[in-house]
Amino acid sequence: MEDRTVKPLKPTAARGALTLIAAGSALALAGCGAGQISQTNTQVAAVNGSAGSVKNVTVRDVTVLVGPDGTGGVKFNAGNNDESGEKVTLKSVTVRNQPVTLEGDTTIQPNCNLVADIAPAIQQLDEDKNTSPKCPTYVITGLTMKNLYPGGHEDVKLEFDKGSVTVNAAVAAPTPEAGQYYRGPNGSVTDEKNFMEEHKQLAEVK
Known part of the structure; x- marks a missing residue:
C-alpha cells in the first residue's frame, strides 16, 4: 500500500480553512441559540399575577x-x-x-x-x-x-x-371602561354618582 505524504497547507489555503471553521462555529452557535429561542417560545410567557x-x-x-x-x-x-x-x-x-x-x-x-x-x-x-x-x-x-x-x-x-x-x-384596581369612573375634587377615583354628588356639595358651599 502506497504511503501518502500530507503536505502542509499553503498560507492562503490555511486562511481559507480557518475561515470555514470559524463560519461553521458561528453556525453551530447560531443553531444553539435558535434552539434556545425555540425552547423559550414553548414556555408559558411571564404574567403579572x-x-x-x-x-x-x-x-x-x-x-x-x-x-x-x-x-x-x-x-x-x-x-x-x-x-x-x-x-x-x-x-x-x-x-x-x-x-x-x-x-x-x-x-x-x-x-x-x-x-x-x-x-x-x-x-x-x-x-x-x-x-x-x-x-x-x-x-x-x-x-x-x-x-x-x-x-x-x-x-x-x-x-x-x-x-x-x-x-x-x-x-x-381593574382597568375601567371609558367614562365609568371619574376623578373627584380631592383627586380620588369615584363613580359617576359620587362624582356628581361631590360637585353638587361643592357648588352649594360656594
Whole structure:
C-alpha cells in the first residue's frame, strides 16, 4: 500500500480553512441559540399575577381586583394539562376565606383553559357562544370585601375536583371602561354618582 505524504497547507489555503471553521462555529452557535429561542417560545410567557399548580391543573395570572366601591373579583387563567382526556371542574374560589361568585361554565376540557375575570372583561372576550365544547371557557367572578385595597396581597384558594391550590396574589384596581369612573375634587377615583354628588356639595358651599 502506497504511503501518502500530507503536505502542509499553503498560507492562503490555511486562511481559507480557518475561515470555514470559524463560519461553521458561528453556525453551530447560531443553531444553539435558535434552539434556545425555540425552547423559550414553548414556555408559558411571564404574567403579572401569581401562579400555582395542583396535579394536572396549572393556575396563572391570579390577581384580586377591587374597584373604588369595594366590589371586584378575581382574575386568573386555569389550564387542564391532563393527557388522559379527563375534564377538570373548578369548584370554588375564596379570598381570605370569603367565597367568590362564579358565573359561567366551570368545566375545563382536556388541553384547554378557563379564563376568569370581572364582567366587563369577560363580556369582551366571550364572543363565540356557539362552540361546543367551548375552549377556552369564560367565567365571571364577583367579590365584595371590606378593607381590601390595591397594592396589597391576599391569599386566594382555588379548589378543583383534582385538588386545591392557594396562591398569594396581588390586589389591583381593574382597568375601567371609558367614562365609568371619574376623578373627584380631592383627586380620588369615584363613580359617576359620587362624582356628581361631590360637585353638587361643592357648588352649594360656594
